Amino acid sequence: xxxxxxxxxxxxxxxxxxxxxxxxxxxxxxxxxxxxxxxxxxxxxxxxxxxxxxxxxxxxxxxxxxxxxxxxxxxxxxxxxxxxxxxxxxxxxxxxxxxxxxxxxxxxxxxxxxxxxxxxxxxxxxxxxxxxxxxxxxxxxxxxxxxxxxxxxxxxxxxxxxxxxxxxxxxxxxxxxxxxxxxxxxxxxxxxxxxxxxxxxxxxxxxxxxxxxxxxxxxxxxxxxxxxxxxxxxxxxxxxxxxxxxxxxxxxxxxxxxxxxxxxxxxxxxxxxxxxxxxxxxxxxxxxxxxxxxxxxxxxxxxxxxxxxxxxxxxxxxxxxxxxxxxxxxxxxxxxxxxxxxxxxxxxxxxxxx
Amino acid sequence: xxxxxxxxxxxxxxxxxxxxxxxxxxxxxxxxxxxxxxxxxxxxxxxxxxxxxxxxxxxxxxxxxxxxxxxxxxxxxxxxxxxxxxxxxxxxxxxxxxxxxxxxxxxxxxxxxxxxxxxxxxxxxxxxxxxxxxxxxxxxxxxxxxxxxxxxxxxxxxxxxxxxxxxxxxxxxxxxxxxxxxxxxxxxxxxxxxxxxxxxxxxxxxxxxxxxxxxxxxxxxxxxxxxxxxxxxxxxxxxxxxxxxxxxx
Numbered sequence: 031x032x033x034x035x036x037x038x039x040x041x042x043x044x045x046x047x048x049x050x051x052x053x054x055x056x057x058x059x060x061x062x063x064x065x066x067x068x069x070x071x072x073x074x075x076x077x078x079x080x081x082x083x084x085x086x087x088x089x090x091x092x093x094x095x096x097x098x099x100x101x102x103x104x105x106x107x108x109x110x111x112x113x114x115x116x117x118x119x120x121x122x123x124x125x126x127x128x129x130x131x132x133x134x135x136x137x138x139x140x141x142x143x144x145x146x147x148x149x150x151x152x153x154x155x156x157x158x159x160x161x162x163x164x165x166x167x168x169x170x171x172x173x174x175x176x177x178x179x180x181x182x183x184x185x186x187x188x189x190x191x192x193x194x195x196x197x198x199x200x201x202x203x204x205x206x207x208x209x210x211x212x213x214x215x216x217x218x219x220x221x222x223x224x225x226x227x228x229x230x231x232x233x234x235x236x237x238x239x240x241x242x243x244x245x246x247x248x249x250x251x252x253x254x255x256x257x258x259x260x261x262x263x264x265x266x267x268x269x270x271x272x273x274x275x276x277x278x279x280x281x282x283x284x285x286x287x288x289x290x291x292x293x294x295x296x297x298x299x300x301x302x303x304x305x306x307x308x309x310x311x312x313x314x315x316x317x318x319x320x321x322x323x324x325x326x327x328x329x330x331x332x333x334x335x336x337x338x339x340x341x342x343x344x345x346x347x348x349x350x351x352x353x354x355x356x357x358x359x360x361x362x363x364x365x366x367x368x369x370x371x372x373x374x375x376x377x378x379x380x381x382x383x384x
Numbered sequence: 385x386x387x388x389x390x391x392x393x394x395x396x397x398x399x400x401x402x403x404x405x406x407x408x409x410x411x412x413x414x415x416x417x418x419x420x421x422x423x424x425x426x427x428x429x430x431x432x433x434x435x436x437x438x439x440x441x442x443x444x445x446x447x448x449x450x451x452x453x454x455x456x457x458x459x460x461x462x463x464x465x466x467x468x469x470x471x472x473x474x475x476x477x478x479x480x481x482x483x484x485x486x487x488x489x490x491x492x493x494x495x496x497x498x499x500x501x502x503x504x505x506x507x508x509x510x511x512x513x514x515x516x517x518x519x520x521x522x523x524x525x526x527x528x529x530x531x532x533x534x535x536x537x538x539x540x541x542x543x544x545x546x547x548x549x550x551x552x553x554x555x556x557x558x559x560x561x562x563x564x565x566x567x568x569x570x571x572x573x574x575x576x577x578x579x580x581x582x583x584x585x586x587x588x589x590x591x592x593x594x595x596x597x598x599x600x601x602x603x604x605x606x607x608x609x610x611x612x613x614x615x616x617x618x619x620x621x622x623x624x625x626x627x628x629x630x631x632x633x
Contacts, residue, residue, distance in 0.1 A: 042395045054413050058420045065424035072549045073430040085423055089416045105388070109405045112392035135548070136555075139473030140562030151558035152599040168603065172558060227553035230426035236419060321389045333391040 035192045047113045051120060058086045080131045087124035088220070088240075091213060094118055095244045099251035105319065108330055115189040118209070122186035129179050132172075148172045171223035178215035181208045194313070203314060217241060261288045270357055270364035276381045277361065279303055284327070286318035290367040293318065294354055297327055297338050302378035304338035305354035305365055311343075317351065327351075340375040358382075431581075433498040433546025435505075440492040442511075443467065443504060446518040449485040451587035451621060452569050453477040454614065455504060465502060466615030468569060468585070470542045472507040474559070476567025480509045488515035498545040500616035501583060505542075526612045526619070533608040534584070534620075535628055536574035538600050540564050544571060544583060553602055560601035570594065572607050572620065584611070584618045586625070596625050604628040 038044065062082045066073055094117045101107040137144035137151070149172070158164040185206055188194075194202045217237065225234055264272030273287040279298045286293050286308050293308035295318030306327065308318045315331030322328070326335035326344060336343055341351035352369035358379040370376065388401050397405070445457030445467075453469040453476065471478035481489070492511035493504040506512065540563035543551035550556065552573060564570055571583040586607060588594040596605075609622040 039393070041393060043392055043397055050409060054409075054416065057413065057417050061417045062420040062424045065421045066427060069425050070427055070429040072432045073427075074549045077430070077549065081424075081427075085420050089419060093412065093416070105390075106401060106404050107408070108390045109392070109397060109401065110408070112390065136559035137562060141474070141566045142562065147558060147562060151561045152601070154597075154599050167554065170558075171554070223555060227428070227555045228426070229428055232422060232426040236423060323389070323391065328389075328391065330390070333393055 035190070037190075043109075044113060044116075047109075048116055051116060055086060055090065055120060055124070058089060059083070062086065076131055076135050080128055080135065083124045083128040083131070084224075087121050087128060088216065090117060090121045090124065091209075091216070092240045092244060094121060095209065095213060096247055099247035102251040102254060105330060112332060118182075119186045119189055122182040125179055125182055129175065132175075148176055166222050167226050169222050171219050171221075171226075174215045174219035174222065178212040178219060181212040181215070185209060185212075191312075199311065199314065213244070258286065258293070259288060259291075263288070263290070264362075267364070269368070270355075270366050272362050273365045274363050275361055276303060276358050276363050279363065279381075282322045284318040284320050284322075286316060287363075287365065289354075289365050292367075292369075294365060295320075295327070296356075296363060296365075297322055298381065299325070299338050299378075301381050302338075303356055303358055303363055303381055304376065304378040305356045306336060306338070306341045306351040307354075307369065309351075310334050311349035311351065339378065340373055342373060428550070430549035431498070431551075433544070433549050433551075434496065435546040436495045437547075439494055440508060440511075441495065442490065443493055444490040444515070445488065447481065447484050447487055447489045449477070449482065450591040451619060452585055453481075454617075455489070456615075464615065466617055468501070468503040468541060468545075468617065470496075470503060470505055470568050471566075472505060474540075474542075474563040474566040474568065476569065478506055478509070480512055481506055484514050486518055488518050489513065490515055496542065496546045498583075501541075501545050502616070503542065503545050526614045529611040529613060529618075531609070532611045532620070533606060534572065534574055535604055535606045536572040536584070538564075538586075538596075538603060538605045539571045539573045539583065540568045540601065541571040541583065541585065542568045544573065557602035561598050564598040564601055570596065570601075572605065582618065584620045587619050587621050589621050589623060594622055594625070596622075597627075600627055 059082050062085050063078050066078055066081065094114060097107060097110045097114055101111045133144050133148060137147040140147065152170060155168045155170060185208060188197065188202065188205060220237055225237070271289050273289060274285065279285045279296045281298050283298065285296045287296060295306050295308040297304050299322050306317065308316055310317050310329040310331065312329065312332055312334045315329045317327060317329050320328045320330045322338070327338055328335055334343070334349065336349070336351050341353045343349040350372045352372060353374050353376045354369055355366040355376055356379045357364040358381050388398055390397055390401055443455060443457060445455045448454045448456060455467040455469055456464060457467060458464050469477050469481065490513045491506055492508040493506050496503040496505060537552060539552055540560040542563055543556065543559060548556065548559065570586045572586055573581060573583050575581045586594055606626055606628050607620055607622050608624040609620045612619050612621065
């Protein structure tokens with residue numbers, strides 16, 4: 031974790047990432063506006079802004095949600111994951127533009143406070159027990175969007191390593207998993223809102239297809255992870271478990287193995303195999319899918335570094351991974367399933383590949 | 385380090401990975417831009433209408449507050465026009481213009497127009513000038529058409545005549561509720577086929593205010609009463625107004 035913080039630590043890659051993001055967002059927005067003006071010449075500028083920002087934000091949210099599972103299948107998607115928070119913050123601002131314009135357009139300059147009106151304009155239709163029962167065509171859709179915006183705001187406002195450190199990784203991660211709640215709320219917002227007004231089947235089709243893709247990718251990624259977690263344990267001797275052949279851990283590379291329900295990262299460096307926790311201290315990334323770079327274990331998600339022999343980040347950084355004792359016997363890696371206390375130095379085990 | 389291992393804080397990504405990422409981003413860009421364009425093309429087109437926002441013109445005529453607030457104005461070439469009157473924002477006839485029923489008035493206002501339906505927004509209190517009682521031949525000019533019972537969407541006439549485009553359906557419902565709640569005259573939007581539509585202004589019986597639920601906005605209602613014409617407007621003096629349960633009608 032950083033010892034000092036800057037809003038954005040710019041480098042060439044990050045500048046290119048953000049430039050590409052700005053261009054793509056502008057293209058999506060402008061294509062929606064342009065085609066809308068051709069198709070619907072009488073539409074007002076405010077309506078165009080409200081709709082354009084909504085469509086752009088929702089498409090961007092799908093991209094954001096797809097990147098994670100795609101990177102689980104193919105590490106070549108990791109460059110898109112690295113600055114994903116920039117996509118998230120951009121998406122929040124698009125949602126904010128949509129919300130502000132919609133609130134002003136539809137709720138302001140009336141006999142009720144706009145923020146109250148958002149929640150109560152047609153309050154009778156909250157009553158799902160009224161005659162006719164629950165009717166999506168009439169149920170208020172605005173509160174779902176407002177709730178999603180609150181979640182997106184909390185995520186965008188804390189989308190920085192400063193907050194990750196100060197809120198604690200567990201709380202921060204839980205907060206940012208709120209993106210799934212926000213996605214669900216937005217699906218309902220659109221289903222009860224725009225889908226009740228637009229007659230074209232393209233709208234429910236695109237929304238449904240987007241959900242199927244996002245849910246499908248996540249389910250497939252979860253299945254892949256579950257297969258790894260179900261890997262059968264090898265023989266056990268003196269508290270050490272046989273986890274794999276030494277030849278399966280290539281020089282400079284990592285490998286993830288299971289030991290009594292926990293994932294452990296194995297790395298080989300200069301003919302020695304080391305074992306650390308697989309969970310990066312930064313954002314919980316899969317350390318074992320990383321590599322050794324400049325003598326340090328490097329997490330594939332954001333490049334966090336740890337020394338193989340003691341799990342400590344190189345000074346002045348302070349993050350530490352648990353280490354595990356290891357033995358290589360007759361070409362097999364044996365791992366002690368209980369982690370060492372933080373900071374324990376392990377010399378690793380020499381591999382004789384002859 | 386292998387050629388494809390990516391570290392974001394380094395200045396440069398491995399070249400093979402850079403090429404692959406560029407191709408993926410290009411494909412993704414084409415997909416999302418295409419989707420946005422397709423969704424835009426599939427929108428229900430907004431109906432025409434005019435709102436001269438920020439433009440004020442001077443209007444003069446006889447103000448009739450009942451059954452709906454209107455200005456009956458005669459142009460220099462003798463053509464009589466009935467302008468429905470509303471206030472700024474989501475309000476009906478403003479307080480400063482009330483209490484002048486049957487009087488000649490002059491004021492600055494902004495024109496709202498959809499086809500033959502014309503409306504004025506009174507947004508300049510200082511310009512409002514009562515000019516005294518109207519001449520006796522300035523009756524409201526209403527003609528009875530007949531008793532009808534008709535179903536349509538309840539709309540707020542200010543938005544529908546041109547302030548918002550589009551101004552119907554679920555998305556606009558909250559705005560219509562606010563407008564109706566603020567006193568904007570309600571209208572019944574009756575469609576015939578895909579293109580033809582007419583808005584019938586809804587008024588109470590015998591000059592009394594119309595009693596209805598503003599939350600019925602954007603929903604289908606059935607109105608029964610006496611239909612009259614007033615200039616280019618159709619006005620229904622409503623004897624009965626109810627929500628249509630089966631909205632397929």
